[in-house]
Amino acid sequence: MTLTAPVVPQARIAPPSLTRPIIMTASALVLGAIFILLSPMDAETTFIFNLGDTFISIPDWIVPSRTAATGFAIAALVCAAIAWPINARRGSLFLPAFGLGVFLVMSFLAWVGADSLLPITGLLQGSLLLAVPLIFGAMAGVLSERAGVININIEGQLLVGAFLGAVVASLLNNAYLGLVAAPVAGALLGLLLAVFATRYFVDQVVVGVVLNVLAVGLTGFLYSRFLTEDPDLWNNPEVLPTIAIPVLSDIPILGPILFDQNVIVYLMYVVVTVVQIALFKTRWGLRLRSVGEYPEAADSVGIEVNRTRFRAVILAGAVAGLGGAFFTLGSVGAFGREMTAGNGFIALAAVIFGRWNPIGALAAALLFGFADNLQNVLSIIGSPIPSQFLLMLPYVVTILAVVGLVGRVRAPGADGIPFRKS
Amino acid sequence: MQLQLRGITKRFGDLVANDDISVTFEPGQIHALLGENGAGKSTLMNVLYGLLQPDAGQIVVDGEPLVFHSPAGAIAAGIGMVHQHFMLVPVFTVAENVELGAESVGPFGFLKTADAARAVERVSAEYRLAVDPNAVVEDLPVGIQQRVEIVKALTREAQCVILDEPTAVLTPQETDELLSIVRGLRDAGKTIVLITHKLREVREAADVITVIRRGRVVAESVSPQTSEVELASLMVGREVSLVVDKPSLEVGEPVLRVNQLSVYDTLDRAIVDDVSFDVRAGEVLCIAGVQGNGQSELVEALVGLHDRSEGRIDLGEKRIDGLSTKGILDLGVGYVPEDREHDGLVGSFSLAHNMVLDTIGESPWSRRGVINYGLINENGQNLIEQYDVRATNAQVAASTLSGGNKQKVVLAREMSRSLRLLIASQPTRGLDVGSIEFVHRQIIQARQSGVGVIVVSTELDEVYALADRILVMYAGRIAGVVTPDVGRDDLGLLMAGATTS
Ligand SMILES: Nc1ncnc2c1ncn2[C@@H]1O[C@H](COP(=O)(O)OP(=O)(O)OP(=O)(O)O)[C@@H](O)[C@H]1O
Ligand SMILES: [Mg+2]
Numbered sequence A: 001m002t003l004t005a006p007v008v009p010q011a012r013i014a015p016p017s018l019t020r021p022i023i024m025t026a027s028a029l030v031l032g033a034i035f036i037l038l039s040p041m042d043a044e045t046t047f048i049f050n051l052g053d054t055f056i057s058i059p060d061w062i063v064p065s066r067t068a069a070t071g072f073a074i075a076a077l078v079c080a081a082i083a084w085p086i087n088a089r090r091g092s093l094f095l096p097a098f099g100l101g102v103f104l105v106m107s108f109l110a111w112v113g114a115d116s117l118l119p120i121t122g123l124l125q126g127s128l129l130l131a132v133p134l135i136f137g138a139m140a141g142v143l144s145e146r147a148g149v150i151n152i153n154i155e156g157q158l159l160v161g162a163f164l165g166a167v168v169a170s171l172l173n174n175a176y177l178g179l180v181a182a183p184v185a186g187a188l189l190g191l192l193l194a195v196f197a198t199r200y201f202v203d204q205v206v207v208g209v210v211l212n213v214l215a216v217g218l219t220g221f222l223y224s225r226f227l228t229e230d231p232d233l234w235n236n237p238e239v240l241p242t243i244a245i246p247v248l249s250d251i252p253i254l255g256p257i258l259f260d261q262n263v264i265v266y267l268m269y270v271v272v273t274v275v276q277i278a279l280f281k282t283r284w285g286l287r288l289r290s291v292g293e294y295p296e297a298a299d300s301v302g303i304e305v306n307r308t309r310f311r312a313v314i315l316a317g318a319v320a321g322l323g324g325a326f327f328t329l330g331s332v333g334a335f336g337r338e339m340t341a342g343n344g345f346i347a348l349a350a351v352i353f354g355r356w357n358p359i360g361a362l363a364a365a366l367l368f369g370f371a372d373n374l375q376n377v378l379s380i381i382g383s384p385i386p387s388q389f390l391l392m393l394p395y396v397v398t399i400l401a402v403v404g405l406v407g408r409v410r411a412p413g414a415d416g417i418p419f420r421k422s
Numbered sequence B: 001m002q003l004q005l006r007g008i009t010k011r012f013g014d015l016v017a018n019d020d021i022s023v024t025f026e027p028g029q030i031h032a033l034l035g036e037n038g039a040g041k042s043t044l045m046n047v048l049y050g051l052l053q054p055d056a057g058q059i060v061v062d063g064e065p066l067v068f069h070s071p072a073g074a075i076a077a078g079i080g081m082v083h084q085h086f087m088l089v090p091v092f093t094v095a096e097n098v099e100l101g102a103e104s105v106g107p108f109g110f111l112k113t114a115d116a117a118r119a120v121e122r123v124s125a126e127y128r129l130a131v132d133p134n135a136v137v138e139d140l141p142v143g144i145q146q147r148v149e150i151v152k153a154l155t156r157e158a159q160c161v162i163l164d165e166p167t168a169v170l171t172p173q174e175t176d177e178l179l180s181i182v183r184g185l186r187d188a189g190k191t192i193v194l195i196t197h198k199l200r201e202v203r204e205a206a207d208v209i210t211v212i213r214r215g216r217v218v219a220e221s222v223s224p225q226t227s228e229v230e231l232a233s234l235m236v237g238r239e240v241s242l243v244v245d246k247p248s249l250e251v252g253e254p255v256l257r258v259n260q261l262s263v264y265d266t267l268d269r270a271i272v273d274d275v276s277f278d279v280r281a282g283e284v285l286c287i288a289g290v291q292g293n294g295q296s297e298l299v300e301a302l303v304g305l306h307d308r309s310e311g312r313i314d315l316g317e318k319r320i321d322g323l324s325t326k327g328i329l330d331l332g333v334g335y336v337p338e339d340r341e342h343d344g345l346v347g348s349f350s351l352a353h354n355m356v357l358d359t360i361g362e363s364p365w366s367r368r369g370v371i372n373y374g375l376i377n378e379n380g381q382n383l384i385e386q387y388d389v390r391a392t393n394a395q396v397a398a399s400t401l402s403g404g405n406k407q408k409v410v411l412a413r414e415m416s417r418s419l420r421l422l423i424a425s426q427p428t429r430g431l432d433v434g435s436i437e438f439v440h441r442q443i444i445q446a447r448q449s450g451v452g453v454i455v456v457s458t459e460l461d462e463v464y465a466l467a468d469r470i471l472v473m474y475a476g477r478i479a480g481v482v483t484p485d486v487g488r489d490d491l492g493l494l495m496a497g498a499t500t501s
Helices: A019-038 A065-088 A094-112 A120-146 A154-172 A175-198 A204-227 A254-258 A263-281 A283-293 A295-300 A305-332 A343-353 A358-381 A387-405 B041-048 B071-076 B094-099 B113-127 B142-155 B172-187 B199-205 B228-236 B295-302 B325-330 B340-344 B351-355 B373-386 B403-415 B433-448 B460-466 B488-495
Strands: A044-048 A061-064 A117-119 A242-244 A260-262 B003-012 B015-025 B030-035 B056-061 B064-066 B079-082 B160-164 B191-195 B208-213 B216-222 B254-264 B270-280 B284-288 B309-315 B333-336 B421-425 B452-457 B469-474 B477-482
Touching (some): A117 A358, A120 A263, A120 A283, A120 A343, A120 A358, A154 A175, A154 A305, A175 A204, A175 A263, A254 A260, A263 A283, A263 A358, A358 A387, B015 B041, B015 B056, B015 B191, B030 B041, B030 B199, B094 B142, B113 B142, B142 B160, B199 B228, B216 B228, B270 B295, B270 B309, B270 B477, B284 B433, B284 B460, B403 B433, B433 B452, B460 B488
Parallel strands (some): B160 B191, B284 B452, B284 B469
Antiparallel strands (some): B003 B015
């Protein structure tokens, strides 16, 4: 037998999948066409950018509805078109998908806002506010799931945070003390989850659900027993004041949205930054991630897996509890039965869409907040769409964005799996 | 460092995995631990490393009795372990894995991963263990992951290194490299414990051998000059024939025809690139090649486990590409997957249940949607006896079995159906000589009954023992199809990318 010398192999590469550019182009074409055709010929849409006092005030922008809808739809189509060559080069489609989403939303707004005033800056500010508890919840989810404990309990932790924050602030007549109490409540609920999950190895989803029921029942009971009996004493917390940060809050558009808020929002910036850095740059984060990915490996180098998980889950509870305070001390000013209304579960979705990354989860939570607020604003200004569709449409946009932005998601390797030694 | 185990006993429920084991490991020696699957070798090492707590017995380090409540204690005492199942976090880099648990940090606990990277480079240079500290572990071939494990132990200044079946997943070249590294460590005065089933390696590298059977020491201070046949019978407790009898070939019609099959990975690279071949009834086709040249993906595509494949596959008269895996198996294809832990068994299910995993919805195991547990358990018990699975009964969870016994369960399930084609991927990886003999016999028996057999193997010995034809894969393509009378050197060259002409 004769043998010829080996040649260095180069794997043949198949052409990249066209699914995403096709979906992007199709949605730009179909949705764009719908928005253009539905927008009235002779109406005008007014986009308002001013909110509060800023350095430079941007004049309102008044445009013929159909022209605007067409313009934005074309811009969306351009974004979709750009995606093709980038996809061919296997580059990241983040920017084109983001642009596509933004322009489609603008095109949509040009149609539904025909003959009315659209407060764009207000829309964004409201989105951020709706997103705040989601972001805290998502950070709690990231912390505990990165350590390998599924946290279905975020909803309950938000709720007890909201409750205790309101009660303490009301009793002691100081909103900031309420802000201290809220994370304690969340941490206590987290402690229960931690004990059952890491000491008794009970199924984490089941414990989470049970603890949610506990939180609803407990706060509901105390609410009707005390808070409704004597609301002035128990349920009358002052709302945290907004603190405008000098200079920064004067930046047009962004200033009032980001830097004219109450202290919980600023704490949110801090928490997201700290979680992101601590998780990926510190010993604490490395160990936390190792017990969530492959606890056997962590154990074999002498890391106490269940203790690490225990602490992470309690910390997560505290973060969610703090977020819960936003419902009472940051906005409404009083506790209401089951007032978290599923935010904890949406936060969990944000964790997954954000691929278990703090920054990703932040972006996902903001997107959900925007979807929610868009629907609020539209039902206020009165739009041509039946309200049922209004409730649906933001989520359609969200799903499209997710198709474009999220690729393969992979949970931490040992997420939800108890670690038992023999 | 001298390490003494005195009277170690470890029980799992009724099962005595280690029964009063005493053994001494001396510095500057490679001490081989031999024993069949389930003999209790890993258990003993896990006790020594603090991962398991012994029920009785003592660990004595340099004359001083110590108790390890967790691996931290063992690591502090200078013991490092390379585990049978790698203890590396797949998504971490090499440096992160190496520093984990012993991180050097700055203010606020900020990691100094650069320090870890330097430590990796230092150890790499000192012991000639080339690894890239910044590579992500899951992207590395198993041979390199193995090195990372060793580097990990060495950066912790381990004086005693335990290697639990380090060569089970290595290619012959990688094995040779590893053994020379281990010899280097020994010459540097370290205490080495080497667990392996490969007798050739033991004879080549060990200074002294201890044999364990059913949790007890059955032979100590065995000389490495002892013959392979003798070692084998010490391990298994009976005569083992290291070569299987293979009656002459009576081939029939092709049962499987593969035409221009390509398989792509998530980055759209062709891992299997335009491969065509036949398997005939009554022949064993061995797919040989160095790990990672597309063999695994090829057989996954054959049984419909790969969603990104193209090409035509026919089983007899029926086209099967595009069918579901269940549909393909129902046509009489037996599949023994490469990773029996994850793909072959459901760890938390009983053995009896695992034995009927793919047919449980069908008669006679269930009728009108009602499962007949009596019958399933009876079947499980029969198969356990027939295939000599070492387990107390058919009700125990599959995850508690040792590697070799798990493999027997998978084989028992797949071969107890009537088959036209049997696909076995690395069927004897990690098995002891006795089990290998058994598995090889089963495969040859399937061949005799007219089943077409595909065996994927990276072991040249196994390829020569079983093959009627050898298909060598390299970089996703067929480097050549040869008969088993080809020389070892030529086969090695083919596996390294030379092509026949
Ligand atoms: N966690 C456990 N629970 C119950 N039984 C176990 C457990 N771990 C091991 N065993 C049992 O203990 C015995 C010894 O197992 P061990 O893993 O030490 O074998 P081994 O000699 O390393 O075998 P192999 O060569 O297959 O790796 C086996 O019978 C196994 O089934
Ligand atoms: Mg073992």
